[in-house]
Amino acid sequence: MAFSSTTSTDRPDYSVPQAGNDGISSLSWSPNQNILISTNWDGGVRCWEVQEQMGQVQAAPKAQVNHENNSPVLCSTFSADGSTVFTAGVDKAVRMWKLGQQPTGPPQQIGSHTQPIKSIGFINSSNLIVSGGWDNKLNFWDARSPNPVGSIDLPDRCYDLDVRGNVMAVATANKNVIVYDVSSGQPREHMRKESPLKHQTRCISCFPDMSGFAVGSIEGRVGIQYNNKAQEKNNFAFKCHRQAENVYAVNAIAFNPIGTFATVGADGVVTFWDKDNKQKLKAFPSKNKPISCASFNAQGNLFAYGASYDWSKGSGFYTPNTPNANEIFIHPTSQEEIQPKKRR
Template sequence: MAFRNATTSNSAANGLQDKEVIFPKGPEDTISALRWSPVSNHLAAACWDGKVYIFDANNPTSTDTIKGVAAITVGAPVLDCDFSKDGAIAVGAAADKKIHLMDLNSSQTMTLEGHTSPVRTVRFVDVPSANAPIIASGSWDKTVRYWDMRQPQPIGALQLSERVYAMDANSSLLIAATADNQVHFVNLHANPLQLWKSIESPLKHRTTAVSVCTGGTHWATVGIEGRAAIQIADEKDESYKALSYKCHRETSANNRNLTDVYTLNDVAFSPTHKDVLATAGSDGTYSIWDVNLRQRLRSFPKVAAPVTSLSFSRDGMNLAYAVGYDWAKGYQHSKAGTETKLVLRCFPKALKEEPTTKKKTFY
């Protein structure tokens, strides 16, 4: 599957320029995950240096206007992070088998223990039957566990087929991708403690990230094979056609007849446009796609190191991305002095105007 490049969505072509702002120094190692608050311009960055950094990007016009406001000190690599629905609590999933939380108003911290292996991913989820905020965590112990912060032990668990490599949730849908190339679905509004269904991943090789769009109608997955796939959550819904397409590949510098294929490290839907998503790759590039029009909306110049994670702000007008070594080539290629930084790209206009009048083109 190939994508067309948009010719009218480039801001520069319309006399408008994106702005890039580098965040203040903070993370001292590779950033593994980025998440924006759903109610403010606070950004959380989970890092291999054993901390979750919280930045205030309320007025992202220069480095001086972005402030580091808090840090959750874990002491072990932090693999994922998230905010509560009201933005008051930040949470990190760590290699020490624990979930670490901070109340951003009081700076009080706490830990939740119950997993028997490193916690790979964490999300605050929408469970209407609960009378409190609920956290879902996916671990290499082959479980997804649910937590009520008022209790020290998990309030429920799902036993999965293998280690959890990636997880995301939006509205009623939670999906978890496991090491055996399966994708598991949970209807949070019906029964969070029961799998709705499990399918084989649309990708042939290891999954690195998944993302669920606003409303939970469809989801995306990426992996190590230089390919992204997007599918509808409910097969009975015929309003959207599934697709899989190649990306983050380039002609080999040593042989024009060969193609270098790069790992996709992250995928994220825009919270304001459920058809718009961004991908980040080991090739040092990131791109924004319209998966309904089968169109690449934006591509950006290659940076000095792999792009390890990215996340849209709540209004879709800012995209944070992290640059650092992603270990895709193993420890042999880890070099001292590899650039590690966090960057904010600010868009001067919406990436996609609504309603669209462009004709859909399927490839």
């Protein structure tokens, strides 16, 4: 599927101070204010208060906590009221950090898996945290109890999950995709299918209207999929994050509240897309290093993305202690960049 494209002028994006000493694995915005959280391979969970005025951005570092033994943190999410951050990673623990409280040690552990935890989400309808691990488990947690309130066996290791309203999409190894209805206390499987992409899944993200999801692969492709059989005729896939003969992983897919979305890749490029009109809205200049993660704020007027090594080329290309090796940027999004455009 080919996308038509538009371009716009650029100015440098704001570089967030104190972005960490190792790879940036996730970025999450508070649902009700411009508080940004990052997780890093150095074990850190960092918090900034972000202010934006007339397209000018400032981010003030507020606090930092570290997972036990500085083990890599892989994922993060916020509670519905924005008061609490939940993180997980290689230490196999689900942890909770109430913002405004500076722990004397690692954030409080509220759950665990038997293998590293790759992705985490928050289910507003039931106030439960969901974690997906490499132990082939989806576990559901009430922050007040150390034991899971529910558990689902997955067909393989969890590579990514996303919760949006009453819908949760989970992508696992071997190209499995499972969509759940989480509107009640007991998640119900709605659909199970194979990814439409030929190669390993890297990321998954639900549409803001909960009607479907986008899935990205290591081979520079994104699949747009609808959850309702009546809309399956609108499913399609497209190529992206490619330069000449080189093909790069799609590391993250982030939806804007109005339904357009961004992809970020191992090629160092950020691109905004309009799935409904099959248009490329904007391509950012390359950062000349992989973009590992990305997220729009709740209003959709700020877009944060992390530039750091993503391990897509293995340990041989990892160069620690390089100046500016790990950077977080915030881009103020204008309406013309993210607004769907009528097809000519």
